[in-house]
Amino acid sequence: MNEARTESQLPELANGRVHEISGAAALAFGLVSAHRGTVLICGSPAQVASIHPEGAAHFIDPRQIITVPCPLRADALWTAETALRSGSVDCVMAILGRTPGLTELRRLQLAAQDGKALGLLLTEQPAANSAAETRWYCQPALSKTPDSTLLRLSLYKNKRGTMGHWILDVKGDKDTLDLHATPVREPDGTGWHARR
Amino acid sequence: MPVDDCLFAVTAEDKGAVRLVCVNLAGLKAGLSPGMTLADARGIAPDLVTLPEEPQRDMAFLKALQRWAEKFSPWTSCDGTDGLLINITGCAHLFDGEEAMRRAVLEEFSDLQVEAAAGIADTKGAARAVARFGLRPGTGGAGIIQPGETRAALAAYPIEALGIDDKTIFELKRLGLKTIGELYPLKSAELTRRFGFGLLRTFEKLMGATGDPVIPASPLPGFAARISFPDPIGLQDDVEEALRRLIAQVCKRLSEQGHGVRALRLSFQRADKSEGHLDIGLARPSQDAGQIFRQFRLKLGTVDAGYGIDMMRLQAIATEPFRPVQQRFATAEERSQLDELIATLGNRLGFDRVLSWEPVSSHLPHRAFRFVEAAGAPVTPSWASRPQKRPLMLVGHELVEIIEPGRPPQAFKWRQDAFDLAGASGPERIGHEWWKGADSGAIRDYWSVQTKQGMRLWLSTRPDGKPPSWEVAGVFP
Numbered sequence: 001m002n003e004a005r006t007e008s009q010l011p012e013l014a015n016g017r018v019h020e021i022s023g024a025a026a027l028a029f030g031l032v033s034a035h036r037g038t039v040l041i042c043g044s045p046a047q048v049a050s051i052h053p054e055g056a057a058h059f060i061d062p063r064q065i066i067t068v069p070c071p072l073r074a075d076a077l078w079t080a081e082t083a084l085r086s087g088s089v090d091c092v093m094a095i096l097g098r099t100p101g102l103t104e105l106r107r108l109q110l111a112a113q114d115g116k117a118l119g120l121l122l123t124e125q126p127a128a129n130s131a132a133e134t135r136w137y138c139q140p141a142l143s144k145t146p147d148s149t150l151l152r153l154s155l156y157k158n159k160r161g162t163m164g165h166w167i168l169d170v171k172g173d174k175d176t177l178d179l180h181a182t183p184v185r186e187p188d189g190t191g192w193h194a195r196r
Numbered sequence: 197m198p199v200d201d202c203l204f205a206v207t208a209e210d211k212g213a214v215r216l217v218c219v220n221l222a223g224l225k226a227g228l229s230p231g232m233t234l235a236d237a238r239g240i241a242p243d244l245v246t247l248p249e250e251p252q253r254d255m256a257f258l259k260a261l262q263r264w265a266e267k268f269s270p271w272t273s274c275d276g277t278d279g280l281l282i283n284i285t286g287c288a289h290l291f292d293g294e295e296a297m298r299r300a301v302l303e304e305f306s307d308l309q310v311e312a313a314a315g316i317a318d319t320k321g322a323a324r325a326v327a328r329f330g331l332r333p334g335t336g337g338a339g340i341i342q343p344g345e346t347r348a349a350l351a352a353y354p355i356e357a358l359g360i361d362d363k364t365i366f367e368l369k370r371l372g373l374k375t376i377g378e379l380y381p382l383k384s385a386e387l388t389r390r391f392g393f394g395l396l397r398t399f400e401k402l403m404g405a406t407g408d409p410v411i412p413a414s415p416l417p418g419f420a421a422r423i424s425f426p427d428p429i430g431l432q433d434d435v436e437e438a439l440r441r442l443i444a445q446v447c448k449r450l451s452e453q454g455h456g457v458r459a460l461r462l463s464f465q466r467a468d469k470s471e472g473h474l475d476i477g478l479a480r481p482s483q484d485a486g487q488i489f490r491q492f493r494l495k496l497g498t499v500d501a502g503y504g505i506d507m508m509r510l511q512a513i514a515t516e517p518f519r520p521v522q523q524r525f526a527t528a529e530e531r532s533q534l535d536e537l538i539a540t541l542g543n544r545l546g547f548d549r550v551l552s553w554e555p556v557s558s559h560l561p562h563r564a565f566r567f568v569e570a571a572g573a574p575v576t577p578s579w580a581s582r583p584q585k586r587p588l589m590l591v592g593h594e595l596v597e598i599i600e601p602g603r604p605p606q607a608f609k610w611r612q613d614a615f616d617l618a619g620a621s622g623p624e625r626i627g628h629e630w631w632k633g634a635d636s637g638a639i640r641d642y643w644s645v646q647t648k649q650g651m652r653l654w655l656s657t658r659p660d661g662k663p664p665s666w667e668v669a670g671v672f673p
Contacts, residue, residue: 024651027673049567050589052586052587052589053553054561054564054586055585055586055587057586058585062552062565063552063553063579066534066551067553068541068545069551070545070549078544079541086533088534088536140651140652140672142647142648146619149672
């Protein structure tokens with residue numbers, strides 16, 4: 001069965017809330033977080049169509065994924081809200097260009113609460129303020145061995161908990177994902193804050 | 197204006213020209229004929245009235261006529277696009293014999309204002325020939341071929357009355373065979389050698405040597421319900437209540453017949469006789485009234501009731517045999533919930549926008565999958581894992597700017613970011629699909645590259661490129 005093991009104090013992405021992830025490895029981190037249950041991915045058609053199922057299969061069974069390409073941002077937001085509220089998918093990933101406004105995000109939060117689903121917003125240009133539960137910045141990191149995938153995570157907003165920086169080591173395949181997170185004290189200059 | 201009083205024709209676009217398909221009697225007398233272009237017809241008859249052809253409505257009318265014709269005999273079927281076949285074996289005496297029956301049928305048709313010709317004979321083909329060609333001079337014109345006289349009666353009929361394809365008719369005419377009677381002295385072996393078995397079989401069916409039964413169209417179970425109101429309604433609550441009753445009726449009939457519905461249409465007629473309709477689709481065949489109602493309710497807000505709605509009709513457009521299967525043990529409930537979500541999304545965005553992946557047997561990375569509609573998609577086989585890692589995102593082929601050359605380049609620029617090589621594995625050579633021809637793509641070498649900046653990229657190059665150009669084909673997580 002699907003099993004993801006995390007060995008460390010990496011905060012869990014809480015169910016029933018909406019979280020925001022930005023950075024070059026946002027999609028990978030999103031799939032790792034969502035790797036149990038069914039996933040609905042909505043967003044701009046170019047972004048959705050560029051996802052390669054064989055690549056995604058390292059983290060998640062592609063059969064669990066439904067994709068909804070939406071040329072209009074309003075359609076993408078509606079899709080995300082409807083899917084979150086229905087409670088029939090475990091995770092909704094909305095690939096949006098920029099962070100939705102406070103009202104839009106509040107609606108998504110309420111929908112996620114109703115449906116007890118995990119909402120993930122993948123944004124390219126994160127706004128200064130966001131109503132998301134947690135905000136993450138995720139970049140690939142230089143890994144020494146070819147079979148592991150290192151991701152550098154920065155948690156720079158957390159409504160209920162502490163912030164921090166981690167190096168996440170993703171090993172294994174879609175059936176047994178082995179996650180190993182190492183806390184990093186000093187962000188080494190490529191994190192979110194350095195970028196701004 | 198009644199159609200009979202003017203020159204009237206139905207037109208259709210064919211081979212780049214508007215042509216006449218069907219001409220009324222007045223038009224035929226004026227020299228118009230089917231197949232003529234509209235421009236020619238207008239030259240002959242400037243006051244010609246035309247309407248475009250609507251084959252689907254014609255077919256629906258013919259089907260209705262076929263059901264109507266069951267009053268004469270239970271064995272009826274449609275013949276082409278403009279004919280009805282009735283097997284009257286054992287029925288004629290109920291109408292005082294064949295002659296009286298033929299007259300009765302024609303009278304009923306003229307009451308319906310349908311111009312018709314009728315023929316009665318021993319075989320289906322002979323009766324068709326009499327009906328369609330019996331009025332021509334030299335064919336007798338009685339409309340009935342007495343039992344056992346088929347061969348003699350058909351001898352004078354033109355070769356077209358065989359009811360065979362145009363090419364064979366052309367060939368027969370080229371040989372100088374103009375009437376059916378001219379085929380009689382020829383040896384069947386010679387006919388077969390020249391024209392194949394098709395002509396012989398048609399001929400044998402015509403003469404009754406081979407069976408050619410009338411196959412009655414099986415009546416389609418109709419899943420529709422309508423409701424008329426004594427006074428027009430306009431409140432959304434009333435419309436919802438009426439809709440709920442209609443859905444309950446349709447679902448009851450569906451479960452009796454063991455069918456599930458995939459698409460439904462709600463038509464309503466307003467007090468001013470204008471019409472409107474709503475369509476919904478479902479992800480999987482369903483008999484669940486609640487689910488159907490919820491899909492409709494999302495769209496009911498768009499209905500314009502105008503002066504009030506007089507009549508509502510709910511019709512199942514697409515149905516499939518319904519097998520209540522249990523998908524998996526624990527997740528049957530989840531699956532039906534997911535289907536409802538897919539239906540909700542599909543009804544607003546279009547079902548072609550709610551997609552899932554299906555593996556395709558191809559070694560080319562961008563052809564290894566295709567999108568299929570998530571609605572009603574069968575469970576796809578599992579995704580076999582490849583020995584080589586594949587990128588998470590395909591970016592097409594974006595050229596990189598080489599700063600320090602190498603194989604792969606030691607330093608390069610992509611999307612305005614500079615990258616330095618930390619490690620690379622490859623090459624993996626992926627050839628084109630040779631069975632698609634030589635120009636289906638080039639052979640490429642792919643390298644999976646770890647940069648010092650962290651990004652893991654999939655670089656590709658042409659092995660024969662001089663100087664080598666490098667492109668980013670994908671991004672690893």
